[in-house]
Amino acid sequence: xxxxxxxxxxxxxxxxxxxxxxxxxxxxxxxxxxxxxxxxxxxxxxxxxxxxxxxxxxxxxxxxxxxxxxxxxxxxxxxxxxxxxxxxxxxxxxxxxxxxxxxxxxxxxxxxxxxxxxxxxxxxxxxxxxxxxxxxxxxxxxxxx
Numbered sequence: 001x002x003x004x005x006x007x008x009x010x011x012x013x014x015x016x017x018x019x020x021x022x023x024x025x026x027x028x029x030x031x032x033x034x035x036x037x038x039x040x041x042x043x044x045x046x047x048x049x050x051x052x053x054x055x056x057x058x059x060x061x062x063x064x065x066x067x068x069x070x071x072x073x074x075x076x077x078x079x080x081x082x083x084x085x086x087x088x089x090x091x092x093x094x095x096x097x098x099x100x101x102x103x104x105x106x107x108x109x110x111x112x113x114x115x116x117x118x119x120x121x122x123x124x125x126x127x128x129x130x131x132x133x134x135x136x137x138x139x140x141x142x143x144x145x
Contacts, residue, residue, distance in 0.1 A: 001115065002027060003063040006054045009123070009133035010046025010070065011141045018144035019043065021050035022136025024129050025057060032057065033132070037140035046137065047073050048103040055110040063115045069123030069130055078118040082108055 005026040012019035020037035034053050037046070047070035055064070068074050076082040085091065085098035086108060092098050121127045124134065 001061060001063050003065065004058065005065045005067065005129075006051070007067045007121075007127075007129040007133050008047070008050030008054055008070075008073075009068070009130060009137045010043055010048075010050050011134065011137035012041060012043040012046055013141055013145055016040055016042050018141050019046040020137040020140030020142070020144070021046040021053065022133040022138075022140065023050045023054035023057075024133050024136070025054055026129070033136060035136040035140040037137075037144050039144040044070070044072050045100055045103060046141075048100060048107055050133070050137070052103060052107050052110060055107070055114065058114070061113050061115075063117070065117050065119065067119045067121050067127070067130065069121050071120060074118050074120045076104070077107070077111060077116065 007024040010021045018039055019041040021035060023034040025032045034057060051073055082104045090098045090101040121130050123130065
């Protein structure tokens with residue numbers, strides 16, 4: 001299987017408010033950038049959307065090294081929280097409804113096609129790929145501001 005690095009980020013002005021997401025896919029020295037946004041959304045929805053759109057761009061099952069500065073996304077996947085929420089009918093362990101079940105469902109379906117490895121990266125720090133995704137997300141958000 002091919003190994004692909006994916007970096008993603010989301011941005012929102014107000015929460016909710018206009019938002020954007022950015023993704024960068026890297027494979028054997030080639031890079032592909034993706035971005036998009038919505039007029040009325042939340043930061044977490046944009047974080048999820050970045051990962052979803054990046055995974056949907058893959059044409060075959062891959063080994064995916066996913067990098068994100070979103071603990072919500074990384075922990076939700078790597079710690080199995082989202083899978084447990086789905087198993088419980090989108091109810092969290094505190095008996096409250098899980099947020100964004102529509103996006104989590106799409107994301108879980110996509111991750112099941114690939115061999116996933118999750119990496120949290122500090123946002124707005126020294127990672128140039130995360131910083132590029134942030135710039136893509138902010139630029140996409142500005143189209144809706």
